Amino acid sequence: xxxxxxxxxxxxxxxxxxxxxxxxxxxxxxxxxxxxxxxxxxxxxxxxxxxxxxxxxxxxxxxxxxxxxxxxxxxxxxxxxxxxxxxxxxxxxxxxxxxxxxxxxxxxxxxxxxxxxxxxxxxxxxxxxxxxxxxxxxxxxxxxxxxxxxxxxxxxxxxxxxxxxxxxxxxxxxxxxxxxxxxxxx
Numbered sequence: 001x002x003x004x005x006x007x008x009x010x011x012x013x014x015x016x017x018x019x020x021x022x023x024x025x026x027x028x029x030x031x032x033x034x035x036x037x038x039x040x041x042x043x044x045x046x047x048x049x050x051x052x053x054x055x056x057x058x059x060x061x062x063x064x065x066x067x068x069x070x071x072x073x074x075x076x077x078x079x080x081x082x083x084x085x086x087x088x089x090x091x092x093x094x095x096x097x098x099x100x101x102x103x104x105x106x107x108x109x110x111x112x113x114x115x116x117x118x119x120x121x122x123x124x125x126x127x128x129x130x131x132x133x134x135x136x137x138x139x140x141x142x143x144x145x146x147x148x149x150x151x152x153x154x155x156x157x158x159x160x161x162x163x164x165x166x167x168x169x170x171x172x173x174x175x176x177x178x179x180x181x182x183x184x185x186x
Contacts, residue, residue: 051091055105055183061140062103062185063153069099076131077182079104082152087131088182096184103185108133110147110159114175117166125152131179139170149174 065081070090077088077097081104088106090097114134125135137151146158149172157163157174166172 051093051183054107055092055185058105058107058146058148058156058183059103059185061148061154061156062105063155064101064103065153067097067099067102067104070097077104079106079182081106082125084125084127084133084152086127086133086180086182089131089179091181092184105156105183105185106153107156107158107181107183108176110157110163111175111177112159112161114173115159115164116173117164118171118173120171123151128175129178132176133180134173134175136171136173139166139168139172142166142168147172 063079063081065079068078068080070077075090077090079086079088079102086106088104091107118136121136121138123135123137125133125137128134133151133155135149135151137149137155139147140150140154141148145163146156147163147166149155149157151174157176164172
């Protein structure tokens with residue numbers, strides 16, 4: 001059973017509560033409005049068992065860029081890569097990110113309304129709001145529960161429902177839900 005810590009502090013997302021957990025499972029119903037009971041979990045896909053495991057699993061797809069200093073108490077990483085500045089929910093813990101060159105696994109949850117295969121490029125990435133993106137990119141990897149898309153920078157994209165039917169080398173137009181997550185890679 002996952003144990004949750006709830007944080008509603010000084011967040012740039014005042015209407016959204018952030019849940020940090022020791023074991024995160026895909027337990028949302030398809031309508032994303034309610035959570036499955038532990039009896040209903042069954043074979044629910046494990047998105048991550050820990051921040052370290054997730055980072056190790058996707059480190060090969062970390063984006064190279066520049067980390068900027070964090071404001072004291074802020075849960076956001078400011079990360080410049082691929083000609084864009086992204087504000088990422090820091091999943092590696094406070095004081096782990098040092099300013100300067102860095103590698104970050106950028107992770108987003110796909111918005112099914114704005115995601116579909118497309119016939120081709122070019123790569124594009126636009127920031128939407130504080131911490132979401134939309135773009136077009138080439139699929140680098142397809143694995144259970146995740147796609148890796150190169151859209152100016154590599155991004156690990158998952159979803160609460162089924163992922164689009166794509167293969168490595170296909171092109172995908174996508175939009176993420178806020179916030180994007182950032183995992184510091186070695």
